[in-house]
Amino acid sequence: MRIVLIHPNYHSGGAEIAGRWSPAWVAYLAGYLKAGGYSDIRFIDAMTDNLTEDELRAILAEEKPDIIGSTAITPSIYKAERVLQIAKEVHPNVVTVLGGIHGTFMYSQILHEAPWIDAIIRGEGEAVMLNLVKAIDKGEWPDSRGQVHGIAYQEGSKVIATPAEPPIRDVDSIVADWSILDWTKYHYIPMNTRVATPNMARGCPFTCSFCSQWKFWRDYRVRKPKLVVDEIETLVRDHNVGFFILADEEPTINRKAFVAFCEELIERKLPVLWGINTRVTDILRDEDLLPMYRKAGLVHISLGTEAAAQLNLDLFNKETTVGQNKKAIDLLRANGIVTEAQFIVGLDNETLETLEETYKMVREWNPDMANWSMFTPWPFSDLYRELGDSVEVFDFEKYNFVTPIMKPKAIDRGELLDGVMKNYRRFYMNKALWGYPWVRGDKVRRKYLLGCLKAFLLSAYQRQFYDLGKRGYWGPQTKKKLKFDFDTSRTLEKTPELQISSNAWKAAPKRKAEASPVAAAAAKVRGDDVNDPQKVMACGGGDQQLDEATMAAAIGGSVAKPTMDAGCGCSGESKHEHTEAGECKGHGTEGSCGCETAEAKADTPAKV
Numbered sequence: 001m002r003i004v005l006i007h008p009n010y011h012s013g014g015a016e017i018a019g020r021w022s023p024a025w026v027a028y029l030a031g032y033l034k035a036g037g038y039s040d041i042r043f044i045d046a047m048t049d050n051l052t053e054d055e056l057r058a059i060l061a062e063e064k065p066d067i068i069g070s071t072a073i074t075p076s077i078y079k080a081e082r083v084l085q086i087a088k089e090v091h092p093n094v095v096t097v098l099g100g101i102h103g104t105f106m107y108s109q110i111l112h113e114a115p116w117i118d119a120i121i122r123g124e125g126e127a128v129m130l131n132l133v134k135a136i137d138k139g140e141w142p143d144s145r146g147q148v149h150g151i152a153y154q155e156g157s158k159v160i161a162t163p164a165e166p167p168i169r170d171v172d173s174i175v176a177d178w179s180i181l182d183w184t185k186y187h188y189i190p191m192n193t194r195v196a197t198p199n200m201a202r203g204c205p206f207t208c209s210f211c212s213q214w215k216f217w218r219d220y221r222v223r224k225p226k227l228v229v230d231e232i233e234t235l236v237r238d239h240n241v242g243f244f245i246l247a248d249e250e251p252t253i254n255r256k257a258f259v260a261f262c263e264e265l266i267e268r269k270l271p272v273l274w275g276i277n278t279r280v281t282d283i284l285r286d287e288d289l290l291p292m293y294r295k296a297g298l299v300h301i302s303l304g305t306e307a308a309a310q311l312n313l314d315l316f317n318k319e320t321t322v323g324q325n326k327k328a329i330d331l332l333r334a335n336g337i338v339t340e341a342q343f344i345v346g347l348d349n350e351t352l353e354t355l356e357e358t359y360k361m362v363r364e365w366n367p368d369m370a371n372w373s374m375f376t377p378w379p380f381s382d383l384y385r386e387l388g389d390s391v392e393v394f395d396f397e398k399y400n401f402v403t404p405i406m407k408p409k410a411i412d413r414g415e416l417l418d419g420v421m422k423n424y425r426r427f428y429m430n431k432a433l434w435g436y437p438w439v440r441g442d443k444v445r446r447k448y449l450l451g452c453l454k455a456f457l458l459s460a461y462q463r464q465f466y467d468l469g470k471r472g473y474w475g476p477q478t479k480k481k482l483k484f485d486f487d488t489s490r491t492l493e494k495t496p497e498l499q500i501s502s503n504a505w506k507a508a509p510k511r512k513a514e515a516s517p518v519a520a521a522a523a524k525v526r527g528d529d530v531n532d533p534q535k536v537m538a539c540g541g542g543d544q545q546l547d548e549a550t551m552a553a554a555i556g557g558s559v560a561k562p563t564m565d566a567g568c569g570c571s572g573e574s575k576h577e578h579t580e581a582g583e584c585k586g587h588g589t590e591g592s593c594g595c596e597t598a599e600a601k602a603d604t605p606a607k608v
Contacts, residue, residue: 001038001040001066001067001133001136001137002040002042002063002064002065002066002067003033003038003040003041003042003065003066003067003068003069003133004041004042004043004044004060004063004065004067004068004069004087005026005029005030005041005042005043005044005068005069005070006043006044006046006056006068006069006070006083006087007023007026007043007044007045007046007047007048007070007071008046008047008070008071008072008076008079008080008082008083009046009047009049009050009051009056009079010047010075010076010079010397011047011050011464012075012400012401012402012403012467013402013459013464013465013466013467013468014400014401014402014466016464017455017456017458017459017464017465018188018189018190018452018455019186019187019188019189019190019195019455020048020185020186020187020195021186021195021197022178022181022183022186022194022195022196022197023045023047023181023197024176024196024197024198024199024247025071025099025100025125026043026180026181027176027177027178027180027181028126028174028176029099029125029126029129030043030176030177030180031174031175031176031177032126032127032129032130032174032175033126033129033130033133034177035173035175036130036133036134038130038133038137041180042063042065043180043181044056044059044060045181045182045185046083048185048186049185053082053086056083056086057086057089057090060086060087060090060091061090063091065087065091065094066094066095066136067094067095067096067097067132067133067136068084068087068091068094068095068096068097069096069097069098069099069129070083070084070097070098070099071098071099071100072098072099072100072102072103073100073101073102074101074102074378074379074396074399075396075397075398075399075400076397077102077103077106077110077396077397078396078397079397080098080100081098081110081113081114081117084096084097084098084114084116084117085114085116088116095118095119095136095141096116096117096118096119097117097118097119097120097121097129097132098110098117098119098120098121099120099121099125099129100125101212101213101216101380102380102396103120103121103122103152104120104121104122104123104216104380105212105215105379105380106379106380107120107122107152107159107161108152108159108493109492109493111152111153111154111159112154112159112493115154118142118153119132119145119148119151119152119153120151120152120153121150121151122150122151122152122161122164123150123164123165123167123216123217123218124165124167124168124202124216124217124218126168126174127150127165127168128148128149128150128151128165131148131149131150131165132148132151135147135148145162146160146162147162148162149162149163149164149165150162150163150164150165167202167203167217167218167219167221168221169219169221171201171202171221171222171223172223172224172227175231176198176231178196178231178234178235178238178239179238179239181239183239183240183241188242188243189451189454189455189458190243190448190451190452190454190455191242191243191273191447191448191451192451193240193241193242193243194239194240194241194242194243195241195242195243195244195245196232196235196239196241196243196244196245197244197245197246197247198228198231198232198235198244198246198247199223199246199247199248200222200223200225200228200246200248200251200257200258200261201220201221201222201223201248201249201251201254201257202217202219202220202221203217203218203219203220203221203249204217204220204249204250204253205220205253211249211378211381212378212380212381213249214249215380222254222257225257225258225260225261225264226260226264228261229261229264229265229268229270232244232265232270232272233268233270235272236270236271236272241272242271242272242273243272243273243274243275244272244274244275245274245275245276246274246275246276248276248277249277250277250278250279250282251276251277251278252276252278252279252282252286253279253282255282255285255286259289259292261296262292262293262295262296262298263292263296265296265297266292266295266296270297272297273297273298273299273300273444273448274297274298274299274300275298275299275300275301275302275338276298276300276301276302277301277302277303277304278301278302278303278304279303279304280303280304280324280325280328281324283301283303283328283331283332284324284327284328284331287331290331290332290334290335290337291335293335293337294335294336294337298337299336299337299338299444299445299448300337300338300340300448301332301337301338301339301340302340302342302371303325303328303329303332303339303340303341303342303367304342322361325341325365326364326365329341329365329366329367333366333367333368336442336445338368338369338445338448338449338452339367339368339369340367340368340369340370340371341362341365341367341369341370341371342370342371342373343358343362343370343371343372343373344373344374344375345358345372345373345374345375345416345419345420346374346375346404346405346406346408346416347375347406347408348390348406348408348409349408349409349410350375350408350410350411350416351408351410351411352410352411352415352419355416355419355420355422355423356419358372358423359422359423359426359427362423362427363427363430368431368435368449368452369431369452370423370424370427372420372423372424373401373402374401374402374403374404374405374406374416374420375405375406376399376400376401376405376406377391377405377406378399379394379396379399379492387406390406391405391406391492392407393405393406393486394490394491394492395486395487395488395490396490397487398484398486400467402466402467403467403471403484404416404417404484413482413484414479414480414481414482415479417466417471417473417479417482418473418476418479420466421466421468421473421475422476424466428453428456431449431453432453432457435449436449436450436452436453437450470483470485471483471484
């Protein structure tokens with residue numbers, strides 16, 4: 001079986017200004033496929049190579065693939081659809097497959113607008129892709145495709161979604177094959193070295209209203225820290241990687257695992273620096289551990305401070321305070337760790353005055369870097385539904401954090417973008433003149449900051465930063481003439497299938513949520529009502545932490561077996577056993593049991 005995997009050529013002037021990032025998805029997927037017996041895999045990085053459609057077509061013409069797969073986050077979905085359309089034009093008999101978070105929840109709309117896609121993988125992709133490849137290899141495709149769990153496909157005019165594939169409980173069984181990448185291509189400008197994006201955990205125990213990662217992964221699982229460091233050692237030794245970003249949503253939330261990870265890095269003395277995104281409250285919690293984190297090579301922490309006004313923090317379902325944000329930045333600076341404050345701008349109540357407020361606040365906090373991102377509600381997030389008719393733009397290619405999708409009441413999109421650019425100009429001009437060049441006592445930190453400044457200035461000079469070249473922005477005098485070029489022909493498909501199956505995927509029955517020891521313990525610690533999205537905790541806030549049972553369960557350790565009514569929904573005098581994961585293995589005749597998961601009850605695929 002010849003498998004070709006393609007990363008679509010999408011650019012937006014966001015995170016890519018720091019360099020060319022290695023796509024981790026293909027490394028983990030290729031490693032899992034190879035472990036399952038399929039090693040004939042070719043990867044084409046159309047984004048890093050900036051391939052035109054004609055160039056991609058020529059490369060594919062030289063291949064003889066059985067399967068061609070691509071992935072897509074929301075802003076890259078149209079590029080991914082086009083990749084697979086070209087694949088079908090070059091190889092009419094090839095099986096085309098799409099994966100990623102956008103397809104997981106928006107598969108009905110995608111299949112209607114891109115009927116050349118044969119299958120969409122929903123959720124965590126490794127096990128689903130392997131099962132799909134096996135079905136094709138055995139000649140069971142397409143006749144028995146309904147037996148492959150975790151996919152969606154079109155049959156005539158109907159879209160069919162098969163029952164979900166359970167998340168891979170043993171995440172340590174997923175061993176990345178980083179050799180599939182051409183490492184000469186991936187470069188991190190701030191440190192002038194190769195860069196990787198491994199992950200230590202999948203999922204998140206928190207449930208921010210604007211985020212959908214916790215919905216995509218469905219369960220929070222942590223790899224053994226030693227094995228993660230083994231992977232990083234391979235990246236450093238075999239591929240000359242000098243910097244990595246942990247791709248986890250919140251790597252420090254499992255304190256025990258994160259500390260073990262840092263201790264392992266210190267013991268091995270690997271010549272590598274790294275960065276993370278994390279919560280303000282975890283920095284406050286770990287004040288005494290920050291020197292150890294820095295010793296482990298942690299040099300850059302991006303904090304989700306999110307918004308200047310506490311009102312905005314509350315809207316995002318965060319529970320941090322403005323004062324906590326400032327203290328966290330002070331602690332990181334004192335420990336030699338580069339700090340980046342992130343702000344979300346462009347909410348309905350945004351004004352030129354609130355934009356100015358974020359600038360004054362960031363100057364007061366004095367982080368090393370600041371990032372203003374446009375409010376971008378994902379079409380499958382809880383917040384998107386709450387916004388209702390205020391969402392006017394359905395051109396998903398612009399859902400990239402740099403294009404103002406939402407229009408505030410008091411200012412137009414051009415004024416919003418100009419206000420953000422004003423903040424960037426003032427902040428980084430001040431740092432360039434009075435900050436970065438004068439850092440004393442820490443050569444690594446000074447080199448890093450000057451490298452970040454170089455990346456920022458380079459992208460600005462090339463007109464790539466914030467897509468300014470495409471928008472036609474040259475300063476305040478052009479704010480009324482900006483070209484956002486929204487494709488107004490794009491609409492949001494509101495089919496019963498989108499409304500029902502997507503919600504069922506991300507809002508499991510209470511008994512199912514409680515059947516997971518990780519979800520149950522985390523919910524108990526947070527005080528969540530799993531059936532009330534308004535009461536769930538957010539990724540940025542509160543002082544609640546995962547308890548030992550939750551940590552042990554997430555990292556694959558043992559937890560106490562639940563009592564009869566604690567996890568599976570059973571009642572009465574039923575006699576049954578449970579696995580250590582809390583799953584019901586059976587029950588007697590006296591009493592009732594509600595153990596069935598939503599997937600188990602779905603005897604037939606869903607149809608539209």
